[in-house]
Amino acid sequence: MIVDVAGLKKVYEGKQRVVAVDGVDLAVEKGELFGLLGPNGAGKTTIISICTTRARATSGIVRIAGVDVAKEPSRARLNIGVVPQYNTLDRSLTIFENLYYHCKYFGFSGPEATARAKELLEQFHLGERGQSYPQQLSGGLQQRIQIARAIAHKPAVLFLDEPSAGLDPQSRIAMWEAVKGLRREGITVVLTTHYMEEADELCERVAIIDHGKVLALDTPANMKMTLGAATVIGLKLRDVTGATALLAELQSDALVTSAESTADGLRIFAKSMDGLLPRLLQLAQPYHVRDISVAETSLESVFIRLTGRDLRE
């Protein structure tokens, strides 16, 4: 187990006592891409801060690759890579030097550090940017450099805190690609996000967090399966008026959880697509199918079901 969080609690004492993390247990296996999904203020960043030795837990234990982060923070940091929410690139150094000196901090020799920095520039498609300073680059590129730097010393686990916050859609996709590349390399990744698409797209397992507690923990697919209909099928028909009979027929189908009529057709919530689609098309044929759309239910609907609130609030 790479990340082992047990009974984690963090209370900020003060005029207003805040319980930021309220008894969290997590176990992240080697090579896993694990997501902490929850709204802002849910306690995700506090969990990451404690895991990365930046905050002290009120109670509970965090072990990274077997090392207790509270007892041996400096040793634990050897196994940790972090990309925090804000940009922490060294503005006095070039991109190449950012990578080079990071390697030096972690005990690489000069030639090793040079080789590693070059390798990372190549891997993250930053080849020609080596001599630029961070301020000269776009936010998306800086984010990619931060990821490159965070894995430069080959940590056991990489923590990404809201990696796509403030990125334009294109940079976000580029960042996703970079993170998927890390998974192929076998690097364990723990990321926080409040974008369900991101958790859905990237993470193998997701913990939904709210008010400092883990509400659910599973693969995105399982979560959607157990907590809602698996698939939503939108059917657009030319002949809407006669579709009532079709609606009734579908509602009695074993694979269909529920179905409703919409302005230009039907919406069907189904347990599974397997076998349903051909039958559906056949049944709908007399009503002239114009368009059909298939969507997995999203983690957002899962979140709403768990908390009664919207994730974007």
Place this chain on the structure above:
Amino acid sequence: MSSMTIAPSPMAAAQKRHTLVAFTGLLMRDFRVLRRELGPFVVRIIMQPLLFLFVFTYVFPHMNGGASGNPLAGAGGINLGTVLLPGLMAVAIMFTGIAAVALPLSQEFGITREIDDRVMCPLPVAAVALEKVCFSALQSILAALLVFPLAYYIPSVPVQAHVASWPLLVAVLVLASLVSGALGLAIGANVKPQQIGLIFSIVVIPITFLGCVYYPWGKLDHIRWLQIAVLANPIVYMSEGLRAALTPGVPHMPYGYILLALVVSFAILGKLGLNGFLRRVIS
């Protein structure tokens, strides 16, 4: 804070090695940045003492048609240049500590958060702060050495300087530079970036003017309350220490007191700075 004592010994040895390696890495990074900014660094150091010396020890004596007519010294028999040489070196040392630690640190804590990448290195967080102080001390020594030729050659009346004791000079220079770094840490780690300007007015300027920079401490004996009050000011010991080491002809405090006071200042400022640093870094 440090866990090294808890770990079994082979691990403790490995951790020591990691700490040393990371510490060296941080120093190398700072050298790299300093090398790139050497020009501005030199200008920043020499501008103030250069103009100060030029006006007070060159222009003024020429205006009065003689050497004795200076408005500041009042130290009968001793010329202003001789008084200023150690004083301006002390100021250069002190300002370097502010510029090398306090200003960047306050920025990094308040705005850029750059410090985070160094805090995530595999060494105790306190060592990151210590590295800042050490590198600042190195720059302070460099600054003092840059000021020396200015203060020696610009005054129209020859400066009476000679090194009475090299070990004393080295000890004072190193200690004064460490105190300056610790002062920078104490300010940088405890002051918000918006308030840094205010700190200049209410701390940096007063401790400079009341730091026995432009006059020897012994000559304050006619204003007894001030003479006692300034003992709380670490700059006094920097100036007096350099005075004792470089211009022993000018009255100065006894060596022992100077060195002791510098060590105590370093301990107090270092502790204040470190506490602030840890509080800002670890929540």
